[in-house]
Amino acid sequence: MSAAPDLATLTQFVYDExxxxxxxxFEEWYExxxxxxxxxxxxxxxxxxxxxxxxLLYEDKLLLRVRIDRLKNPH
Amino acid sequence: MSYRNQPDAIRALVREDAVHRDVYRxxxxxxxxxxxxxxxxxxxxxxxxxxxxxxxxxxxxxARQPVIMLRDEGGKVRVLMNRCAHKGARLVSxxxxxxxxxxxxxxxxxxxxxxxxxxxxIPMKSGYEGTALGESPNSRGIVNVPHVENYRGxxxxxxxxxxxxxxxxxxxxxxxxxxxxxxSPEGRLEVAGGVLRFMHDSNWKMFVENLNDTMHPMVAHExxxxxxxxxxxxKPEGTPKPMAIEQFLPFVNGYSFFDQMGxxxxxxxxxxxxxxxxxxxxxxxxxxxETLMEKSYGAERARAILGEVRHNTVYYPSLTIKGAIQAxxxxxxxAPDKTLIESWTFRLAGAPPQLLRRTLMYTRLINAPTSxxxxxxxxxxxxxxxxxxxxxxxxxxxxxxxxARERTGLAGNYNGTSEVSMRGQYRAWQQFMxxxxxx
Numbered sequence: 001m002s003a004a005p006d007l008a009t010l011t012q013f014v015y016d017e018x019x020x021x022x023x024x025x026f027e028e029w030y031e032x033x034x035x036x037x038x039x040x041x042x043x044x045x046x047x048x049x050x051x052x053x054x055x056l057l058y059e060d061k062l063l064l065r066v067r068i069d070r071l072k073n074p075h
Numbered sequence: 076m077s078y079r080n081q082p083d084a085i086r087a088l089v090r091e092d093a094v095h096r097d098v099y100r101x102x103x104x105x106x107x108x109x110x111x112x113x114x115x116x117x118x119x120x121x122x123x124x125x126x127x128x129x130x131x132x133x134x135x136x137x138a139r140q141p142v143i144m145l146r147d148e149g150g151k152v153r154v155l156m157n158r159c160a161h162k163g164a165r166l167v168s169x170x171x172x173x174x175x176x177x178x179x180x181x182x183x184x185x186x187x188x189x190x191x192x193x194x195x196x197i198p199m200k201s202g203y204e205g206t207a208l209g210e211s212p213n214s215r216g217i218v219n220v221p222h223v224e225n226y227r228g229x230x231x232x233x234x235x236x237x238x239x240x241x242x243x244x245x246x247x248x249x250x251x252x253x254x255x256x257x258x259s260p261e262g263r264l265e266v267a268g269g270v271l272r273f274m275h276d277s278n279w280k281m282f283v284e285n286l287n288d289t290m291h292p293m294v295a296h297e298x299x300x301x302x303x304x305x306x307x308x309x310k311p312e313g314t315p316k317p318m319a320i321e322q323f324l325p326f327v328n329g330y331s332f333f334d335q336m337g338x339x340x341x342x343x344x345x346x347x348x349x350x351x352x353x354x355x356x357x358x359x360x361x362x363x364x365e366t367l368m369e370k371s372y373g374a375e376r377a378r379a380i381l382g383e384v385r386h387n388t389v390y391y392p393s394l395t396i397k398g399a400i401q402a403x404x405x406x407x408x409x410a411p412d413k414t415l416i417e418s419w420t421f422r423l424a425g426a427p428p429q430l431l432r433r434t435l436m437y438t439r440l441i442n443a444p445t446s447x448x449x450x451x452x453x454x455x456x457x458x459x460x461x462x463x464x465x466x467x468x469x470x471x472x473x474x475x476x477x478x479a480r481e482r483t484g485l486a487g488n489y490n491g492t493s494e495v496s497m498r499g500q501y502r503a504w505q506q507f508m509x510x511x512x513x514x
Contacts, residue, residue, distance in 0.1 A: 041445065051432050051435065052268065052428070052431065052432065054269040054271055054420060054438055054439055055439060056271075056445045057445050060319075062317060062319065062320075063319055063440075065306060066299065066302050069302045070298040070302040073302065
């Protein structure tokens with residue numbers, strides 16, 4: 001089992017992720033997620049989870065796929 | 076064009092099948108809407124489950140006036156102006172909370188009030204002896220909003236002293252609220268799960284007109300819902316649909332679905348789509364919810380309640396509800412080109428928790444500021460707000476399915492893609508904006 005990544009690596013990962021989104025490299029961003037991953041943008045601080053309280057975003061890979069693929073629609 | 080004191084000019088903004096672009100753009104019309112339409116009709120404030128205990132309060136704005144909804148000592152829900160009787164400061168600044176010691180206390184000079192608005196204490200009161208304070212309106216405490224109606228938990232106000240009664244205004248449209256409440260095995264709703272607030276750079280009426288607009292989903296939402304449909308299309312037949320897919324797919328049903336769905340029109344601008352069925356008709360059953368409903372209401376009544384799947388009911392001008400998914404949206408107009416829309420969600424008391432989760436998913440997917448469906452609507456409203464700056468045609472079309480029958484009255488059922496709901500809204504608009512010119 002590999003060692004946990006250090007803080008510098010994690011910080012850099014967050015910057016890299018933000019860059020992918022800024023540069024609209026959505027396919028590469030999508031590949032960062034595991035199949036059971038969620039993209040969660042909570043609505044309020046300290047909310048218990050993404051299911052029993054509403055969130056701005058609480059999306060599994062299927063929903064992320066919809067979010068990315070809809071941009072390919074000509075309209 | 077000046078509209079104040081020109082009732083004929085205001086009336087002329089609305090034709091039987093079209094409306095003048097000034098209704099969306101004019102600051103003067105907007106101000107008059109706040110003074111007339113939004114003061115003289117019944118506006119949604121909040122739900123009484125937001126203030127369960129004496130001293131609990133919730134603050135918001137009605138027609139740009141700051142108000143407080145609170146639970147008083149006697150257990151009644153009151154709506155007070157959020158304004159100190161002394162110099163007019165807003166008494167509470169938080170969106171919600173509990174009054175300490177069951178008193179409202181102004182942060183500026185410390186005047187305190189009981190929950191009914193009456194003055195409790197004034198610091199150094201002796202300083203007012205020999206003055207006319209006692210005869211002035213400043214000595215009468217916090218202004219109570221004159222007309223408050225708590226209909227099965229839904230609290231509405233009419234700001235004007237005189238005007239149309241609550242039941243007279245809403246008529247049978249209240250059956251949509253009835254259906255939402257009765258979907259709870261205990262006949263009770265509770266606000267739950269947080270509120271999503273979505274600022275729109277567009278006129279409040281564009282949002283309202285969209286609610287029963289059935290010609291746009293298959294176009295405007297094709298990119299989001301159509302993508303969901305495509306992604307699901309290659310799954311093997313019979314694969315159970317995830318909840319998200321169930322909620323997305325109906326948005327790209329074809330024209331005939333939305334047409335056959337039907338729209339029902341009431342007097343005073345209210346309406347609902349989903350007379351015969353709706354986008355909520357095909358959600359999968361959840362756990363033992365139906366069993367609980369049958370236990371509470373009996374099999375036949377339970378079936379009738381759950382079979383009523385109205386989509387958006389419009390409670391003109393401020394509120395829309397989706398009983399079948401226990402979600403509502405509230406419009407708070409700020410300027411001719413600025414509207415705050417709030418999405419509130421409800422728990423059905425006595426129902427399994429999955430129903431709330433489904434409701435929260437729905438609002439997240441469809442109504443959130445981050446929603447891939449909501450984005451399309453907002454883009455279109457802003458597109459209209461900006462497009463209407465172009466001259467050459469002052470009129471916005473409301474012609475779809477107009478018939479001469481409408482000259483004698485609008486109430487009744489129509490094909491779902493008719494724009495009769497919008498024509499009904501503007502008829503109510505005219506009534507309240509230019510009452511002096513009744514035809």
